[in-house]
Amino acid sequence: MNNVPLPATGWLTFDAVRIDVDGHRLLVDGVEVTIERKAFSVLLLLAQSPGRVFTRDEILDAVWGHSHVTPGVLNRIVTLLRHALGESATSKRYLSTVHGVGYRLDAPVRRDEGPNVVAASTEAAPGLPEASMVPVEPNLAHPDPVPIKAAARWRGWAIALGVVALAALLSLAYRSGRQPAATVAAAHSQSTKAVVVTPATSRSLIVLPLQVIGGTAQDATFAAGLGEELISLLAQVEGLHVIARTSAALAQDSGKSLPELARLLGVTHALEGSVRHDGDTVRVSLRLVDIATGQTLWAQQYDHAANDPLALERSVAQSVAASLALKLGRDVQRYLEDTGDPELYRRYLEARRLVATGPGNAWKAVAAFRRLVADAPDYGRAHAGLAIALSPPSFASPTIARKVLAEASAEATRALQLNPDLADAHAVLADAACRAADWETCITMGARAVGLAPADVAYRLMHSAHLMRLGYADQALTQMRIAYASDPLAAATRFQLARMLDALGRHDEALPLHNAMKDYPGDTHNRWFNAVWRGDLVQARQLITPDPRWHDSYAAVTAALANPALWPAARKAIAASEQPGNVFNWTRILDPQPDVQRDIAGLEDTWRSGYTGFGEMLWSPQLANHRRGPAFQDYLHRTHIIDYWNVHGWPPQCHPDGDLAVCE
16 A cells, blocks of 8 residues: 655545545535535545554644644544544544554555546535434424425436436536535524525525416425426535425415515526427426516426326437536436336325324325335335325334334335435335334434435434434434525524524524524424523513413422522423323422433434433533433443443533533
């Protein structure tokens, strides 16, 4: 192996990894992978002297300019590099840890002219502790599908038209001489009056719901499905920020003009169009608009036989495949190739819709997917759909949860054997792993679900909650803000972001989000906690939940916060609310004389049941005392969190002290 420093210019290459020294780019298998600037600098340092062991101090001095950086920072950067290179600390290919010394790159690095590649692929999840979700609580089923008897038509149309839209968008980006920027970020104003979304990319898009001209309810279904498929496909292009389906629909319903939407959502372009069904022909018209100028940058109209969408898909894909092959990630290319059987896909979507309509139809969905699996045992989507459908009933009764979850995991595993790119299956297995405290699988598969379905905000929200549960607050908040930037008008997204900000002690930042959800029943408890933590007991009294299960305990705790002499009565009210059938009462964590062991057990029971709840509250500044006793140390070891930290890096607020963890 060459351990002589290589020139710090041009390209450095080993196996399928290529480092653009001048352009500060990392390509793996011909696909550009976005990583943090510091991570790139560490990789470049190691790659310039392959085989040499760099001490931690040498790396910190060379990259950060000094060694006064906490150990967790470099651990996290190395974890990011392992993820980018497709390895883990337990399955090394290139990066070796020399214990007690530092790190070494074991690879035959050579100087190279570099590939002629311009493309980007999967989204980099900034700051993940390891290889990088399932919808928000408690249902694994995300509310996407619509009743689609016309699914055999619109899926092929969506893919074909999505390819053309991709071609237009990408060609615009490259004609302008600018490559797409990296991951989207949401910047929150320091003011408590507003939350501002600021995409970090120069290209941001809203796909407006397609208008149906004439036609029937089936045509409206076709148009809705086509729009959703376009969002899903376009969201997989790195550097293109796409607004999620829920916010896109709410934005259109608001009646705002395109310039108003641009200011509201931070978008630069809009894709809009119409659908007309005339006999056996469907006419779809699309146009891409530069919102700032009002100029139509690209327009296309298609007339095609309604019963043969795959022919259209193939003809369009063949005409643009050559130009797009270097510009799309591998996941997108596989998606374009996965046409499937239109009739099976129609049945899949109809069953999937039953899942989306809520727990009331859960068993109907299970039955529909079981029939589909029986008829098409080698159809991966059917197994993934059954896995998702089984998830809601798993919350219904503890007596059946274990059996149902085991079946869901088995179906998800089978789905991935048939098709490794099914986001639903990854999400189900991630959720099962998280409940079992198998954090390696939890985080790896959760992030894979996010990468395969970046437009599915629910996956990212749950992945964020899992990161927070491990104490990786910065990474969790980054994921949450990306979700919010994509879906800022959806109540569920605001709800999750507000709760995380409160968990991090950033109550003033959370307040405007709570205020925007005054009519959202699910936020009642969160708003009460926010008022308490801000010291506004007047507002807290106004926000006491009317729910008879919890009203008396919340009222008693509010009174005790104003008069500590009332805490004995408040404790009795809390205990009374926790009778069989009710879950852990979160007001317990406010007790000035807490039962720490019981509180931590309640937090653990919550996430092991699959609920997000306030499971991440253990890392809140308000629970600092809970982290100072033996119950917390037992929790970290028993749930294998400390084992995960030892492999993937400690969160910045914690450091090891022998076998213990000190977390301030």
